[in-house]
Amino acid sequence: MFQALFGGMLIGLAAAGLLLGTGRVAGVSGITGGALAPRRGDWAWRACFLAGLVAGGLVMVRVVPGAFGTIPRTLPALVVAGLLVGVGTRIGGGCTSGHGVCGIGRGSPRSIAATATFMLTGAAAAFGVNHLLGGVL
Amino acid sequence: MRLVVSFACGLVFAVGLAIAGMTNPAKVVGFLDVTGAWDPTLAFVMAGALGVYAVAWRFRRGLAAPVLGGAFPPRPGAIDARLLVGAAIFGIGWGISGYCPGPAVVSATVVPPAAAFVLAMLAGMALVDRIDPVLRATRLQPARES
Numbered sequence: 001m002f003q004a005l006f007g008g009m010l011i012g013l014a015a016a017g018l019l020l021g022t023g024r025v026a027g028v029s030g031i032t033g034g035a036l037a038p039r040r041g042d043w044a045w046r047a048c049f050l051a052g053l054v055a056g057g058l059v060m061v062r063v064v065p066g067a068f069g070t071i072p073r074t075l076p077a078l079v080v081a082g083l084l085v086g087v088g089t090r091i092g093g094g095c096t097s098g099h100g101v102c103g104i105g106r107g108s109p110r111s112i113a114a115t116a117t118f119m120l121t122g123a124a125a126a127f128g129v130n131h132l133l134g135g136v137l
Numbered sequence: 138m139r140l141v142v143s144f145a146c147g148l149v150f151a152v153g154l155a156i157a158g159m160t161n162p163a164k165v166v167g168f169l170d171v172t173g174a175w176d177p178t179l180a181f182v183m184a185g186a187l188g189v190y191a192v193a194w195r196f197r198r199g200l201a202a203p204v205l206g207g208a209f210p211p212r213p214g215a216i217d218a219r220l221l222v223g224a225a226i227f228g229i230g231w232g233i234s235g236y237c238p239g240p241a242v243v244s245a246t247v248v249p250p251a252a253a254f255v256l257a258m259l260a261g262m263a264l265v266d267r268i269d270p271v272l273r274a275t276r277l278q279p280a281r282e283s
């Protein structure tokens with residue numbers, strides 16, 4: 001529990017640093033999507049943030065290897081899930097970080113509505129896989 | 138300097154996600170499935186992140202502009218069907234896999250299934266960028282800042 005709280009505070013701190021330093025919203029789907037379809041002068045900071053994410057993963061797998069788990073999902077299930085996440089975040093303008101942390105953290109009604117929605121459908125999908133499909137997909 | 142700060146924030150963000158347990162997709166699904174053996178610990182991740190960010194947002198009001206230049210984000214618009222449909226689609230993918238974009242990118246070079254997920258996610262994003270008239274229109278506008 002304290003670990004979750006501490007990790008969460010680090011996430012908040014990183015997002016706060018990006019906001020106060022550069023004015024940017026630390027939404028991973030938005031940063032990634034914007035890097036895929038870049039506008040002039042708007043690509044480098046996105047690439048640097050994403051490189052930081054990847055570097056952080058490479059550091060953490062050496063420090064705390066157990067932090068990275070897997071889940072019993074077939075490759076087609078992961079691909080479909082990835083497609084849904086890519087399409088949904090692009091249409092909905094954000095994900096857990098952009099809407100869930102940065103948006104709610106600034107009191108945005110849009111982000112509160114989006115977060116409530118994806119928590120609800122996420123819970124429904126998790127329920128479906130765990131209880132209707134026996135936890136494997 | 139903006140680029141260094143962006144990199145550093147990405148790094149700390151990733152470390153936070155890993156410490157918080159978000160890079161463990163089975164744990165995330167265990168949090169989302171409230172009817173099973175519910176694991177509520179991930180609620181504390183959100184509480185910690187929101188608490189710190191909300192303070193930063195208040196602090197922001199005292200600043201005319203970001204420390205390293207540029208502009209603060211514009212005010213959020215109204216809730217519309219597009220927002221809710223997109224969020225609903227995203228949630229289904231999240232609930233199936235236990236991955237949302239942040240933890241997936243952090244895990245992509247570490248766990249092969251996450252790499253497959255990220256490639257599919259990028260394809261989904263590129264697809265919407267290509268066919269969605271709203272996003273196509275915004276891409277033709279100049280960037281908010283350079």
